[in-house]
Amino acid sequence: MEDLLKRAYDATDFRNSGHRIIDLLAGQLGQSHEIEGCDAINHKSPERQLDYWKDDFNKPFIESPDTLFKNVINNSVNLHNPGYLAHQVSVPLPLTVLTAAVMSYMNNGMAVYEMGMAGNAIEKIVISHLTSKFGLGDDASGIVTSGGTLGNLTALLAARASVSNVWEDGANDSEKLAIMVSAEAHFSIDRAARIMGLGKNGIIKVPVNEKFQMRTEALEICYQNAVAAGLKIFCIIGCSCSTSTGAFDDLQAIADFAQQHQIWFHIDGAHGAPAIFSDKHKHLLNGADNADSIVLDFHKMMMAPSLSTAVLFKHQRHSAHTFSQEALYLYQDEQEYEWFNSGKYTFECTKPATILHTYAIMRHYGDELYRQNIDCLFGLAREFASLVKNRDGFELASEPQANIVCFRYRCGELTTAINKQVLQQLIAEGKFYIVSTSVKGQFYLRTSIMNPFTTIENLQLLLDKIKELACSLHLNPQLQH
Numbered sequence: 418m419e420d421l422l423k424r425a426y427d428a429t430d431f432r433n434s435g436h437r438i439i440d441l442l443a444g445q446l447g448q449s450h451e452i453e454g455c456d457a458i459n460h461k462s463p464e465r466q467l468d469y470w471k472d473d474f475n476k477p478f479i480e481s482p483d484t485l486f487k488n489v490i491n492n493s494v495n496l497h498n499p500g501y502l503a504h505q506v507s508v509p510l511p512l513t514v515l516t517a518a519v520m521s522y523m524n525n526g527m528a529v530y531e532m533g534m535a536g537n538a539i540e541k542i543v544i545s546h547l548t549s550k551f552g553l554g555d556d557a558s559g560i561v562t563s564g565g566t567l568g569n570l571t572a573l574l575a576a577r578a579s580v581s582n583v584w585e586d587g588a589n590d591s592e593k594l595a596i597m598v599s600a601e602a603h604f605s606i607d608r609a610a611r612i613m614g615l616g617k618n619g620i621i622k623v624p625v626n627e628k629f630q631m632r633t634e635a636l637e638i639c640y641q642n643a644v645a646a647g648l649k650i651f652c653i654i655g656c657s658c659s660t661s662t663g664a665f666d667d668l669q670a671i672a673d674f675a676q677q678h679q680i681w682f683h684i685d686g687a688h689g690a691p692a693i694f695s696d697k698h699k700h701l702l703n704g705a706d707n708a709d710s711i712v713l714d715f716h717k718m719m720m721a722p723s724l725s726t727a728v729l730f731k732h733q734r735h736s737a738h739t740f741s742q743e744a745l746y747l748y749q750d751e752q753e754y755e756w757f758n759s760g761k762y763t764f765e766c767t768k769p770a771t772i773l774h775t776y777a778i779m780r781h782y783g784d785e786l787y788r789q790n791i792d793c794l795f796g797l798a799r800e801f802a803s804l805v806k807n808r809d810g811f812e813l814a815s816e817p818q819a820n821i822v823c824f825r826y827r828c829g830e831l832t833t834a835i836n837k838q839v840l841q842q843l844i845a846e847g848k849f850y851i852v853s854t855s856v857k858g859q860f861y862l863r864t865s866i867m868n869p870f871t872t873i874e875n876l877q878l879l880l881d882k883i884k885e886l887a888c889s890l891h892l893n894p895q896l897q898h
């Protein structure tokens with residue numbers, strides 16, 4: 418019988434197929450920048466997709482991975498295409514494709530120092546670069562975790578640990594803990610609060626203004642109502658920015674409120690916190706230096722692949738106590754603060770060294786690349802918004818503050834029905850991939866401009882296409898009913 422293990426670990430095979438895969442990806446990348454060259458999405462229904470892969474799985478074993486990888490690519494969204502304007506996921510830098518390969522090869526799960534010697538040191542350096550960018554002070558620290566959802570949960574656990582002993586004693590029915598957050602916050606905050614046992618009554622949603630920012634003048638009344646209802650507010654969360662429309666909350670006003678009531682101030686900056694790298698846009702984060710914790714995703718606006726998130730803390734002790742637990746087979750002294758054993762401070766045990774992506778980006782290009790990316794994408798969103806406003810029939814949901822633009826084509830009482838159909842047809846055609854959102858309860862088309870190679874001409878073409886589809890649908894008698 419063939420020694421399969423020997424073949425599976427063969428260095429020559431690896432080198433040869435590795436070269437071919439890089440050629441394949443580089444070819445794709447070159448083509449992707451041309452919107453005419455290929456589609457953003459080649460949509461198949463979930464059933465057809467499943468059938469395709471069932472069929473594939475039953476075929477004879479493959480000799481090389483080339484065809485498999487081509488098939489995966491052909492059946493997936495191409496984020497590198499300028500027509501990709503959908504979810505807030507970065508268009509990863511080619512450099513990070515290489516760091517991903519190195520990381521997978523090493524597979525150093527960095528919870529304990531020896532399994533991530535370089536990773537833990539690199540993580541500490543990047544975290545301290547970020548805490549100083551945000552002006553969090555000399556006592557600041559932080560960790561890298563897998564995604565903003567987990568990052569928000571981690572920060573809220575730290576917030577709770579600062580006022581309650583639930584971690585040790587379990588839930589106490591007489592202590593009704595609650596958080597305050599904008600009604601536009603990402604659902605991961607709601608989810609974290611529910612995981613922590615706060616229940617839906619423990620999430621006080623503060624209404625937003627016409628720009629979808631938290632109405633900070635309503636904070637005091639929301640707080641007093643919650644206290645009167647027997648709740649103990651321990652944390653307020655600012656959005657930088659909101660997911661649906663990209664609205665930045667007034668962080669300074671929230672910081673002042675948090676200080677007045679002595680509660681934890683957390684910023685969900687998963688998407689927008691990297692605006693700190695731009696002199697033009699960092700004013701959106703004024704007040705962030707007062708935060709007790711900040712979440713920032715490297716895999717959104719910082720061009721790293723998913724998932725990689727920084728959770729920054731103003732005070733190191735908060736990061737240290739969040740997950741305090743005995744795991745003596747891993748750590749000799751559980752109580753000691755040891756930055757180099759990062760598993761003590763994260764939810765994860767075998768934690769991938771995703772920080773390598775960001776470190777490699779910083780070492781190659783420095784903060785200037787982040788500045789260019791933010792300025793380019795935020796600037797493009799503004800230009801696109803003015804195209805929308807000046808185009809007959811189109812309506813903008815709000816002036817974009819970030820790189821998220823929500824709009825729709827107006828067709829009287831058929832507006833929602835037609836925009837829904839337009840979206841489906843756009844995706845079916847494949848040149849553009851955009852999504853939808855609900856703005857004040859109304860259906861809107863939503864674009865996140867994530868690709869710095871998207872041009873204003875591409876966006877003009879998107880509007881032309883939407884108008885063309887909407888007009889032809891308008892004539893469709895079936896839609897009239």
Ligand SMILES: Cc1ncc(COP(=O)(O)O)c(C=O)c1O
Pocket residue numbers: 505563564565566567569603605657658659660685686687688714724726
């Ligand atoms: C504001 C905000 N917070 C948190 C998240 C969740 O981040 P992740 O997808 O990295 O878990 C998102 C995702 O879009 C987001 O927009």
